[in-house]
Amino acid sequence: MNIINDIKAQSTVELILLISAIVIVVMIMMNMYQNYIIDLGSEFSTDLDSLNEKFMQLDNHIKNL
Incomplete structure (x- = not known):
């Protein structure tokens, strides 16, 4: 029984x-x-900052016309 x-x-x-x-x-x-997910979020934030900067440059260029 023990087995x-x-x-x-x-x-x-x-x-x-x-x-x-x-x-x-x-x-x-x-x-x-x-x-x-944390790394992906930081990359996404960097891309958004770059895109926002390009829009600001375009806006400044249009204002200077």
């Missing part, structure tokens, strides 16, 4: 380890995705 209980306990421990490994992988992927 059967040992097999059930080992299966339970393996399942707990598998689930915890999945949780860790998901957390790592969420962190990577968050960093990607």
